[in-house]
Amino acid sequence: MTSDWSRTAIARLRADELDTAETPLRKFPLPRDWHVDLYLKDESQQPTGSVKHRLARSLFLDAIVSGQIHEGTTVVEASAGSTAISEAYFAQELNLPFVAVIPASTTSAKRELLERSGATCHLAARLDHVIDDARQLAKTADAHFMDQFVNAERVLDWRGHNIASSILRQLRTERYPVPRWMVTSAGTGGTATVIGRYLRYQGHPTSLCVADPEGSALLDVWRHQEPRSVGTGSRIEGIGPPWTPPSFMPSVIDDMVAVPDDASIAAMHVTSALLRQPVGASTGTNVWAAVRLAREMRDIGLRGSVVTLICDGGDRYGDTYYSDDWTRRHGIQPQKHRDELEALLTIASGE
Incomplete structure (x- = not known):
């Protein structure tokens, strides 16, 4: 229901x-x-300044109708920055906690945009570490890993x-x-x-x-x-x-x-x-x-x-x-x- x-x-x-x-x-x-x-x-x-706005919206829609996100769910994403910014926007719109796992090299401007949207930033040492770090963080209770690199084609x-x-x-x-x-x-x-x-x-x-x-x-x-x-x-x-x-x-x-x-x-x-x-x-x-x-x-x-x-x-x-x-x-x-x-x-x- x-x-x-x-x-x-x-x-x-x-x-x-x-x-x-x-x-x-x-x-x-x-x-x-x-x-x-x-x-x-x-x-x-x-509204979030990039082509990733479309992907972020689709990821949220899919996760909600699939029952993976509900009221109060913490959302976790691995991103080079722009997808996380767009997801942070939607998370704020829907009053959901959001954690962005981003490379340490991500620009300060992107980090500031994330933080202004209420996101918590977790810095991964390298780009190829972001997914593993995000999966680990999402294992906490009532958290959902969006996993854009797997789900973009599908959603x-x-x-x-x-x-x-x-x-x-x-x-x-x-x-x-x-x-x-x-x-x-x-x-x-x-x-x-x-x-x-x-x-x-x-x-x-x-x-x-x-x-x-x-x-x-x-x-x-x-x-x-x-x-x-x-x-x-x-x-x-x-x-x-x-x-x-x-x-x-x-x-x-x-x-x-x-x-x-x-x-x-x-x-x-x-x-x-x-x-x-x-x-x-x-x-x-x-x-x-x-x-x-x-x-x-x-x-x-x-x-x-x-x-x-x-x-x-x-x-x-x-x-x-x-x-x-x-x-x-x-x-x-x-x-x-x-x-x-x-x-x-x-x-x-x-x-």
């Missing part, structure tokens, strides 16, 4: 879904003579209302309403899996490309179509895990592009300048791959559109990716790639 608390919680989560489905679709300025349009689905406009709706269906609705009035490519990066793999499945389910001739940063295990997994653990873990927060998340489904991906960290940071800066809003480094990873695909279309005379995501805003990374001192200490040198990208886009920017 559904309790009064569960009915109220489900109603709140479903209302959020209706209110937040249509985040803006922003035009990225490519040279006109390319005859290729590039769009960025701006998930930084979600996200790939048949109906999802990020891919929203993008295609927004493209209906554009000159190329069915894109040649959709591009995303992958952490859990949930967003990529939803997009790939939905495109196939609807019979669209759109291909899915996953942009993968340095240190990730996922490109090798896709190449061999079997689980592997070959990465060291990415320096680009939220994407490029060093292991194979169970929710990552390489069979729905048509291509993967390896993106150097230098290129991710360069594209982050260029995108922020062109759109006049700061974006995160994973968005830079996406844009670098998307521009590469658009250029390949131009080179073979293929007209059409490409869509990728603004995963989150740049305000969370002032002391890391936007810090010259931080990038120098980590051996990241984006200037060469920035110059290359800016030169490529000079005509588009009107210079």
